[in-house]
Amino acid sequence: xxxxxxxxxxxxxxxxxxxxxxxxxxxxxxxxxxxxxxxxxxxxxxxxxxxxxxxxxxxxxxxxxxxxxxxxxxxxxxxxxxxxxxxxxxxxxxxxxxxxxxxxxxxxxxxxxxxxxxxxxxxxxxxxxxxxxxxxxxxxxxxxxxxxxxxxxxxxxxxxxxxxxxxxxxxxxxxxxxxxxxxxxxxxxxxxxxxxxxxxxxxxxxxxxxxxxxxxxxxxxxxxx
Amino acid sequence: xxxxxxxxxxxxxxxxxxxxxxxxxxxxxxxxxxxxxxxxxxxxxxxxxxxxxxxxxxxxxxxxxxxxxxxxxxxxxxxxxxxxxxxxxxxxxxxxxxxxxxxxxx
Numbered sequence: 135x136x137x138x139x140x141x142x143x144x145x146x147x148x149x150x151x152x153x154x155x156x157x158x159x160x161x162x163x164x165x166x167x168x169x170x171x172x173x174x175x176x177x178x179x180x181x182x183x184x185x186x187x188x189x190x191x192x193x194x195x196x197x198x199x200x201x202x203x204x205x206x207x208x209x210x211x212x213x214x215x216x217x218x219x220x221x222x223x224x225x226x227x228x229x230x231x232x233x234x235x236x237x238x239x240x241x242x243x244x245x246x247x248x249x250x251x252x253x254x255x256x257x258x259x260x261x262x263x264x265x266x267x268x269x270x271x272x273x274x275x276x277x278x279x280x281x282x283x284x285x286x287x288x289x290x291x292x293x294x295x296x297x298x299x300x301x302x303x304x305x306x307x308x309x310x311x312x313x314x315x316x317x318x319x320x321x322x323x324x325x326x327x328x329x330x331x332x333x334x335x336x337x338x339x340x341x342x343x344x345x346x347x348x349x350x351x352x353x354x355x356x357x358x359x
Numbered sequence: 360x361x362x363x364x365x366x367x368x369x370x371x372x373x374x375x376x377x378x379x380x381x382x383x384x385x386x387x388x389x390x391x392x393x394x395x396x397x398x399x400x401x402x403x404x405x406x407x408x409x410x411x412x413x414x415x416x417x418x419x420x421x422x423x424x425x426x427x428x429x430x431x432x433x434x435x436x437x438x439x440x441x442x443x444x445x446x447x448x449x450x451x452x453x454x455x456x457x458x459x460x461x462x463x464x465x
Contacts, residue, residue: 188453195450224453231455233398234405276402276456310403 136177136202136218138164138193143179143216147333151176154336155349164196169205174352177202179216179269179331189232189272190220199225211355212325213256213348216270219317219327228318228327229285230277236310240271245308247316247330248296251289254319255358256326256351263300264293264344266330268308273329275311275318285318292326293317324355390438394461396452397428438463 135148144161151159159176162169169175183192193199199221206212206227214222222228235241244267249260277285285291294314297306307314309329317328332345398404404426411425431451433443443461452459 187451191450191453223455229455231453233402233456236403236405238405238409274405278401278455310405 135159135161136164136175136198137161138180138182138196140182140184140193141178141180141217143331143333147176147178147215150333150336150345150349151352154343154346155352157352162198164193164198166198167201169198169201172205172210173356174211175202175205175213176333176352177212177214177218177221178333179218182217182221185272188224190217190222190224193217193221194224203227206320206322206325209322209324209355209359211255211352213352214325214327215331215333216268216273216329219329220272222325222327227325228320229281230275230315230318232272232329233274233276234272235270235274235308237308238271240269241273241308242269243267245316245330246296246298246300246306247293248300248302250291250294253289254292254323254326254351255354256319256323256348257292258354259347259350261347263296263298264347265298265335265342266332266345266348267334268330270309270329273309273311275315275329277312277315282313285315286313288321290319290321290323291315291317292319293328293330324359326351389434389436391464392433392435392438392443392461393464394431394433394443394447394451394459395428396431396447396457396459397426399456399458400426402456 135144137144148159151157220232223231244265247264247266249257252258293316295307295316297303302314319326332348335342335345336349337343407425407427411422414422447459
């Protein structure tokens with residue numbers, strides 16, 4: 135669990151990994167150079183460095199991100215949710231970028247995601263449609279046409295915003311993301327970035343465990359590695 | 360604010376006890392570089408669109424479009440174009456979504 139100044143979903147996410155997924159998880163401060171001994175990394179949400187310059191820009195330059203890049207290259211699982219997704223895009227570990235929501239609003243609600251490709255270890259256990267919370271003001275995914283062609287062609291779009299029946303409508307695409315994209319995978323498929331927060335819904339005790347299939351992707355990626 | 364404070368400190372450091380304030384200011388050898396970062400034209404600037412709408416509501420009907428960028432002002436001890444370009448590429452701008460220009464200003 136990588137922590138930066140301004141991370142604020144780290145405690146929920148650590149709880150989710152330990153209590154609901156049942157794995158060992160520890161905090162790692164952003165100044166660490168090494169992730170030796172860790173099988174995977176979760177980059178949590180928040181407002182690292184106050185979102186100065188661009189969301190995730192300063193955190194993307196942290197020392198720990200070089201270790202994250204090595205972890206990604208080695209095929210181990212890396213999940214970035216919300217600000218974690220923004221940081222992964224800023225470093226180029228994932229393609230594209232996240233910009234201001236189309237209507238300028240910070241949106242905090244539960245949305246529906248359509249699972250686009252179940253071949254990925256991150257999505258293999260996901261149902262067709264998942265209700266997952268979002269909380270962001272800058273989550274409009276953008277990418278150039280060539281990148282989009284690759285993402286679509288290689289099955290690297292993990293999730294799209296949809297209505298509760300799985301329909302891709304303008305209304306469901308609340309932040310204006312290109313092609314309603316909510317989450318993407320790296321080329322190897324072991325790194326997932328998404329704006330919604332699966333770690334907030336991993337236990338019925340707090341209302342829903344809809345995010346558990348995504349979080350359990352940590353184990354699926356490792357099993358495939 | 361911070362740049363002004365830094366300049367003040369530096370000029371004081373360089374000032375000999377009896378020199379006048381004019382001389383202390385001219386000793387400054389910092390170069391000011393102004394970096395201008397804009398969203399790529401292909402991207403919808405949602406903040407700019409809102410500002411355009413507001414200007415139109417204020418009866419500035421001639422406003423067709425607004426794009427909002429940001430200006431980053433650097434104080435550097437020496438100007439090296441390649442190094443400023445590297446700063447822009449590595450951190451100040453995101454090439455996926457932004458364009459940038461920079462210039463040395465007096």
